[in-house]
Amino acid sequence: MPVNYLNLYVFAIFGVLAATVVGIIVCYSGMSETSYLVYRGMEITTYYLDKNRHDLYVNGMVYSITFGIVFLLLLAVIVIPSPEQIQKRLAVSPFSEGNSTPGITAPVEETLVEEETPAADDESLEIELEPDVESFEVDEEEESAQSSGSEEEDSDVVYGTGRITDQAHRSFIISSPDSAVKFLLRKELNGRPLKSSQDEIYNGWQERGLSRGKLRKHFLKIMEWDNVPELEVSEIYNQVKDKVYEISHS
DSSP: OOOOHHHHHHHHHHHHHHHHHHHHHHHHHHHHHSEEEEEETTEEEEEESOHHHHHHHHHHHHHHHHHHHHHHHHHHHHHSOOHHHHHHHHHHOTTTTTSOOTTOOOOHHHHHHHHHSOSOTTSOHHHHHHHHHHHTOOOHHHHHHHHHHTTTSOOOTTTOOSOOOHHHHHHHHHHOHHHHHHHHHTBOTTSOBOOHHHHHHHHHHHHTTOOHHHHHHHHHHHHTOSSOOOOOHHHHHHHHHHHHHHHHTO
């Protein structure tokens, strides 16, 4: 079961604040119990019932107040965002153009990537892959002709230059599961959009015959899935990586 670190962080903050307040109250009550004031005209004289205990409570009061001030300053340092964090938040915010902070400009490259990314991130993977699945239905005679005509060419997806065959799709998943997952889902392993440099590489692979539909077919066959699960990209990659490891060492 994953740990909710945000809840632990909030509980820790309130716990420290409560402990500081309780310490101040206890020390103040102890000081009142171990001393009393006597008014003599315009002068005030303090008498101690137990000087040692009174000094102990005074020191505790000072420590509690000092600790509380230090904790509040530390909390302010953690909570207040830095200029770099503000820029990152503006870059990923859909309202960054209308509500930008004066003097702070979001990175141009990240903004362009966000604009080129489809807005429907919450759609299922099945809907995203539907057009390429239809393109998988090719004539078997045409496929065999292409395979026979490129037998002497290198069909490796990453290092080859020839036509990418159907068998090369499966080899691509086994040899480079991270690149295969990113090509299939069109996302980085952390869920962010692909970089423009990676898009150029993937377009080159597509021109050589790499198909998301065929790649999906081999993914389902290797992983024994009925459909691509709607999980985080990193979780899908971890499952594929473990399966590839089993195949490679079986």
